[in-house]
Amino acid sequence: MAVMYQAVYRRASSLFCRLHSTYVRKMRYLNELKEDDSFCRQAQTSGTFYLFHNLSPFLQEVGRKYLVPQLSATEMKRILEKFKETEQWIEKSVLIGCSDEHIPHFALDLGALEKSAIESELKGSFTDLRKALFVVDEKDFPLLASAQALLRWHDSHQYCSKTGQPTQKNVAGSKRVCHASGITYYPQMSPVVITLVSDGSRCLLARQPSFPLGMYTALSGFCDIGETVEETVRREVAEEVGLEVESFWYSASQHWPLPSSSLMIACHALVRAQQTEISMNSLELEAARWFDLEETVEALKRDHRSSKQEDGSFLPWFPPKQAIAHHLIREWVKEQASRTA
Numbered sequence: 127m128a129v130m131y132q133a134v135y136r137r138a139s140s141l142f143c144r145l146h147s148t149y150v151r152k153m154r155y156l157n158e159l160k161e162d163d164s165f166c167r168q169a170q171t172s173g174t175f176y177l178f179h180n181l182s183p184f185l186q187e188v189g190r191k192y193l194v195p196q197l198s199a200t201e202m203k204r205i206l207e208k209f210k211e212t213e214q215w216i217e218k219s220v221l222i223g224c225s226d227e228h229i230p231h232f233a234l235d236l237g238a239l240e241k242s243a244i245e246s247e248l249k250g251s252f253t254d255l256r257k258a259l260f261v262v263d264e265k266d267f268p269l270l271a272s273a274q275a276l277l278r279w280h281d282s283h284q285y286c287s288k289t290g291q292p293t294q295k296n297v298a299g300s301k302r303v304c305h306a307s308g309i310t311y312y313p314q315m316s317p318v319v320i321t322l323v324s325d326g327s328r329c330l331l332a333r334q335p336s337f338p339l340g341m342y343t344a345l346s347g348f349c350d351i352g353e354t355v356e357e358t359v360r361r362e363v364a365e366e367v368g369l370e371v372e373s374f375w376y377s378a379s380q381h382w383p384l385p386s387s388s389l390m391i392a393c394h395a396l397v398r399a400q401q402t403e404i405s406m407n408s409l410e411l412e413a414a415r416w417f418d419l420e421e422t423v424e425a426l427k428r429d430h431r432s433s434k435q436e437d438g439s440f441l442p443w444f445p446p447k448q449a450i451a452h453h454l455i456r457e458w459v460k461e462q463a464s465r466t467a
């Protein structure tokens with residue numbers, strides 16, 4: 127028995143070491159690409175490229191699936207030659223990751239070239255990010271989201287906000303520098319707290335007027351400058367529904383690219399069971415109410431289409447699984463179900 131345990135343990139720890147060293151080596155490689163311009167320029171000649179056109183990612187519809195194709199450096203060169211563009215275009219690309227085998231991945235926006243001509247050449251289409259995020263395979267979601275956010279950041283930070291002079295990107299695209307002032311700009315995300323409030327047996331979900339009809343989600347809000355996550359949770363819940371948070375705990379986080387880069391920090395919060403009367407802030411919200419476990423489980427089964435009723439009204443439904451709000455709601459349901467079991 128002891129021998130068997132040792133063999134299993136040895137196999138597990140060697141697997142851990144292998145995984146660990148692959149990960150560490152990969153992170154070190156990416157860091158080197160960000161820090162060393164000539165190393166990164168060299169890597170562009172053997173990398174793969176994800177294409178965008180005015181910030182819409184290039185997708186290929188194959189059967190019922192939407193794939194996110196990667197073009198090799200050779201293919202990229204061929205396309206640019208075909209459109210009579212020089213290889214200098216490659217320098218506009220930004221580093222977005224690499225494979226375990228250290229093949230670097232770049233994103234490139236071909237916004238200045240004719241969209242339909244590239245689409246017919248490459249047999250696919252540039253798709254609005256809002257749609258693309260929800261039709262691609264789940265594993266491609268973070269990649270598309272971060273690539274688009276990074277390209278958008280570069281597009282909107284071409285000039286120094288102090289001197290008005292043009293800024294230059296480093297080859298990897300991990301920063302931009304204004305040579306007149308010496309200021310370095312780094313890509314940024316705005317921290318946002320998203321909180322699923324519960325009174326112990328129900329959860330609180332709300333909707334803004336701009337949401338698709340029938341969609342409810344957890345409360346969210348940008349962190350004010352200088353605020354801690356704890357302070358934002360308490361303030362947002364007080365501001366939006368007039369309740370006082372008693373305790374809260376962190377669940378998970380997610381980068382959300384729409385409408386501009388946010389770091390979503392997802393939390394569960396508890397309010398006192400005796401103080402659950404909602405006083406909704408109608409400047410921001412259109413509806414806010416408590417959902418019991420059964421109603422929450424039912425709404426989780428619906429989507430935008432299936433929630434539509436014959437009279438044109440909509441039953442409540444929640445954001446799809448790609449959104450961290452969905453994860454919070456599922457987590458709450460699981461916890462409630464295990465409590466009542």
Ligand SMILES: NC(=O)c1ccc[n+]([C@@H]2O[C@H](COP(=O)([O-])OP(=O)(O)OC[C@H]3O[C@@H](n4cnc5c(N)ncnc54)[C@H](O)[C@@H]3O)[C@@H](O)[C@H]2O)c1
Binds near residue numbers: 318343344385388450
């Ligand atoms: N992934 C998800 O599951 C999920 C769910 C809900 C919301 N979100 C995202 O969270 C973000 C914030 O949600 P919200 O609208 O409830 O926030 P919010 O309650 O803070 O209200 C938005 C308002 O805050 C102000 N604001 C303050 N700082 C801002 C900043 N850095 N950028 C933009 N506006 C700022 C603006 O006046 C804006 O109209 C949105 O971008 C939304 O897309 C994601």
Ligand SMILES: [Mg+2]
Binds near residue numbers: 346366
């Ligand atoms: Mg809000």
